[in-house]
Amino acid sequence: MxxxxxxxxxxxxxxxxxxxxxxxxxxxxxxxxxxxxxxxxxxxxxxxxxxxxxxxxxxxxxxxxxxxxxxxxxxxxxxxxxxxxxxxxxxxxxxxxxxxxxxxxxxxxxxxxxxxxxxxxxxxxxxxxxxxxxxxxxxxxxxxxxxxxxxxxxxxxxxxxxxxxxxxxxxxxxxxxxxxxxGGIDVTAERSYDEKPREQGDIGFEITVKGLNGGHSGIDIHKGLGNANKIMNRLLYVGLAYNMRIAVLEGGGLRNAIPRESWCSMNIYKTLESPFLEAFKKTAHEIKSELRTMEPALSITISPCKASEKVMEPDVQSKTIKAILAAHNGVYAMSASIPDLVETSNNIAKVEVRKGEIRIGCLTRSSVESAKIDQAHALKSVFELANFKVSFSGSYPxxxxxxxxxxxxxxxxxxxxxxxxxxxxxxxxxxxxxxxxxxxxxxxxxxxxxxxxxxxxxxxxxxxxxxxxxxxxxxxxxxxxxxxx
Structure with missing residues (x-):
């Protein structure tokens, strides 16, 4: 070919x-x-x-x-x-x-x-x-x-x-x-958690977000494209009200790519299955409706699976989901001096939860050096409130x-x-x-x-x-x- x-x-x-x-x-x-x-x-x-x-x-x-x-x-x-x-x-x-x-x-x-x-x-x-x-x-x-x-x-x-x-x-x-x-800077948030054994009466589900366009996290950041990590996190936030417990979460890849896919394995009480699924499907429908113009191929699915033997401890899980919800993603500011130019942005590029370790990777960009650092510090503050250790690396002018x-x-x-x-x-x-x-x-x-x-x-x-x-x-x-x- x-x-x-x-x-x-x-x-x-x-x-x-x-x-x-x-x-x-x-x-x-x-x-x-x-x-x-x-x-x-x-x-x-x-x-x-x-x-x-x-x-x-x-x-x-x-x-x-x-x-x-x-x-x-x-x-x-x-x-x-x-x-x-x-x-x-x-x-x-x-x-x-x-x-x-x-x-x-x-x-x-x-x-x-x-x-x-x-x-x-x-x-x-x-x-x-x-x-x-x-x-x-x-x-x-x-x-x-x-x-x-x-x-x-x-x-x-x-x-x-x-x-x-x-x-x-x-x-x-x-x-x-x-x-x-x-210029840009990598912002990485990391912390550990205790794995808890599954509870009596648990059933398992797998959630998949896929079909997004993805794209360049700088050039395409202003287009209103879906971010798989933010979409997944929005679904997981709904699950907090139904005692959902995450076993494994994997979303995104490279920092300079808008994440297209995310996958999560989680447990929930059998007794809460019906109201949870109803709330999940309602939220999934809302997300797809919001993104129907830019992301017509977006797929959000949930399917039964074997319940996981180990899951996240509830307090850390709640703080992690809320931190990702609060962390800025997308355009933060437009340039005041150059028409239609994005000045500052952030891409929540990768989220990993597995075997007692959490790692969240972002790429913050700005044409103004002080604004780049300010946005990085804002992200740092959000994740530190959830007891993450936050590091900066790869800064370039x-x-x-x-x-x-x-x-x-x-x-x-x-x-x-x-x-x-x-x-x-x-x-x-x-x-x-x-x-x-x-x-x-x-x-x-x-x-x-x-x-x-x-x-x-x-x-x-x-x-x-x-x-x-x-x-x-x-x-x-x-x-x-x-x-x-």
Whole structure:
């Protein structure tokens, strides 16, 4: 099936994307893709090396007549988000992505596609390969672990890069030029509890929430999509009134993905079965009605199962459910300076209850550093009231817009000349590596752009074929117009 992808135009880009997607590359497990990129660069006879953390750097001299131009650093990340539908049997550690064409879109079979940021990587590979494309001196920077900590960007030391201009190819709307992004911080709440034996007369039920769209916890956070953890918690809150006791709870996955599924095993007294089920079904109907526009495929089911032998102690269970109910999820504040930009948000990404341990993982984002920390402290306060230990990790800065940027002016002009309309110059609510890279390279002039990708960080991820053609044409034109030294 992937063979047909290589026949799409521009073939050099799609062939590289297909070859890249054959290499397993989940975040924090990039060893094989690093080796793949090292072999690629060396096969072209280009200067190729890794830095101390595993980022791959490849340099290519300018084409004839463009030796006097400033060196351009082209940057994309090697790792991809690994999400799949529950019914799909797939191992991201060992399998390549299976793709297919759906009209103007390329999709994956039940998994994330890896177009974020694999298409940026593929375009850079094509530029390094081609001998008939005019370009300034090029420096390709392929970072690792962007999706789960940005440790590649954080680990890139001062003095490694030589470029004066950076083109980040990790934006997901082809009519946008990005000049700023949000920072983020991971908020983790943990505590233990005593497991209690099942009580006489207990019966068991399994609750499943699935069928949600999911999506990028930054770019899609304002769309009103359902969060499986919040939906499940709302159902469990109803169960508190009927002496429900949780045995196991598993919801969500990666912090940067809006959770699509949640599952819970719980016990209840047989004598309370009828009123509990009536209240449960009423609440499930209300939730589905509220989300019917954005989440038409939402499924909420409850089915009998064997009663669990051990369950949560009631006091801890009550405090946990109430803390998750009170914890903010979604947009917290909109930007006062940039129209329609989410300033601050939080994603309750993962909830785990099992064998006496509770772990709740959130990702808080903001384009204002102080607001990011304030939101993190608000979450910390909520969970500490329920006797959780709360920790912060993985904090990364935002990228402050520079509206006087030379490369911004160039890209705006090139876009307008090519497509006869002005691009949207934006800041986004996602995390881009530009803010981190700018700490060690403060004088580097940066913009970000890319092809149209929908449903990133979910199995519905797809990339527009016509948009890739537009993106490639734009990228080539920008390189021809880069400034002289």
């Amino acid at each position: 992937n063979k047909e992808i290589k026949e799409l135009e521009p073939k050099v880009v799609w062939t590289n994307f297909t070859d890249l997607n054959a290499v397993p590359r989940p975040s924090k497990k990039e060893g094989r893709v690093i080796a793949f990129m090292m072999g690629f660069g060396r096969s072209l006879g280009l200067e190729t090396f890794t830095d101390t953390v595993g980022n791959v750097i490849i340099r290519k001299p300018a084409s004839k007549g463009m030796e006097d131009r400033k060196m351009v650093t082209l940057q994309s990340h090697l790792d991809m988000v690994h999400q799949k539908n529950a019914t799909v049997d797939f191992d991201f550690d060992t399998q390549g992505i299976s793709m297919y064409v759906d009209g103007d879109w390329v999709r994956a079979k039940g998994t994330t596609l890896g177009a974020d940021n694999g298409m940026g990587v593929a375009a850079i590979m094509a530029l390094l390969q081609q001998t008939d494309i005019p370009h300034p001196p090029l420096e390709a920077l392929f970072t690792i672990d962007e999706e789960t900590g940005m440790t590649g960007a954080f680990g890139l030391k001062e003095g490694v890069l030589q470029g004066e201009i950076l083109l980040n190819l990790d934006t997901e709307e082809d009519d946008e030029i990005d000049i700023g992004c949000a 935002g990228w402050n817009p520079n509206t006087d940027s030379e490369i911004l002016n160039i890209t705006k002009k090139v876009y307008t000349d090519l497509f006869k309309e002005s691009p949207k110059v934006i800041a986004c609510h996602a995390g881009l590596e530009c803010g981190i890279l700018g700490q060690n390279y403060p004088d580097m002039d940066m913009v970000s752009f890319g092809p149209t990708i929908m449903g990133a960080h979910s199995p519905d991820e797809r990339i527009s074929i016509s948009s890739v053609q537009k993106f490639w044409r734009f990228l080539l034109a920008v390189l021809q117009q880069t400034p002289k030294k």
